[in-house]
Amino acid sequence: MCYAMLTECRAIRRNSWKGKIMATLLKGVQKGKGGSIRKSGSNMVYTERHRYIVLSDVKNESVLAVLSTPGLPQVMVSSISGTGGQCVCVGLDPKQDEGSPFTWFVDSEWSTESENQTTSSNPDPTTWVPRYSGKVETYPEVIYKDFSTPPKPYLNSAKDKFPEPLIVRRPVIVYDFFQYEAPTVTDVQIGDRNDTINSATFKGFGAQTLKLTVTGFERGFYFGYDCVRINYSVAYKKNKWLNTPLDMGYSYLTSTGERIATDKIVCLNSDGTKKSDNATPDTLEFKEFPEIAFSFLR
Known part of the structure; x- marks a missing residue:
């Protein structure tokens, strides 16, 4: 034989x-x-x-x-x-x-393990809705009132500020996943998605509360289809992904617009004038990440 x-x-x-x-x-x-x-x-x-x-x-x-x-x-x-x-x-x-x-x-x-993340009957992986894994990370935030009911201002018995502020750790929920996309998506387009925030509400999350990170991508044939597998990480921050410095400084403006220098930090009103002593400082908002539509995410 x-x-x-x-x-x-x-x-x-x-x-x-x-x-x-x-x-x-x-x-x-x-x-x-x-x-x-x-x-x-x-x-x-x-x-x-x-x-x-x-x-x-x-x-x-x-x-x-x-x-x-x-x-x-x-x-x-x-x-x-x-x-x-x-x-x-x-x-x-x-x-x-x-x-x-x-x-x-x-x-x-x-x-059926590993790359298959969906129960969809469509064999084209670029149509599949990915599954994700989640974890919780934290970031520091200064607060001026505690969590009592009603909240108490964070001041000493002389109604003055403590030398050090009260800092708490706020949660950030991080979602890791990958999805398959059409081969026509260019490497530059993928790179432009990195370190961006959502410009509009996306899947129930408010605008500017999601930050997208591209952790890697690979081109090839998956399940018989030519496509690119892109790994993403999306972090949800309830208080938005904005830079919010305290409106404070070593100078302030008078009502006539004259700048007055001081030897200690003072809190400012939105017009640059000085707040009263021990007043809670305001915050300013600056965008440190570009905003894009997250419509390409499934």
Whole structure:
């Protein structure tokens, strides 16, 4: 039987298109296949294993040549029929038959794990709504009243400010995810999205409360489609992503516009005039991140 298979491979080589050398031939799929289902995080992952038989007309064929045999599945491109592109080839493992060096067995693994983040029946990954992981980070904020009911001003018994302000840690919710996008999205466009904030309400979050970071991207074929996988991180800050310095300084304006210098910091009104001693300082708002529409996020 092995001699007949080898003869077939050599015959195909001799009769190959325009005389090109075909050193390997896919004979078929070995009968029988295996599979499993398991839990991965909060998801169920289905895996299948198939074995392909490849013939070579030389004993010392290279592994790369075997993997390049026409008809073998392509890693991260081929998918099992009937799964809507959800069960994808994730690996090929060729082994040469010790008893017949012209014969190779190529084990393939197919899985629904990892790159597939959706339950959508659409096989095009650029339409999938990504899943995300979340975490909580914090940032410091100066407050002037505590959390009592009613709130108490942060002043000493002489109704004067403490030498050090009261600083609390405010939460920032960070969402990490990736999504597949059309290959027409350029590298420059991807870069321009980095360190930006939302210009309008997005998925229930108010304008300027989301900051987008691009953590990486990779181009290639995913699930049989040419696209780019982009990794994002979105941070939600309830008090908006604005630079809000205290309206304070070592000078102030009189009602006539004259600038008066002082040897201590004073709080200012919005017109630059001096507030009363121990008054709560106002804050000013400055945009340190450009605003864009987040419509490209799904």
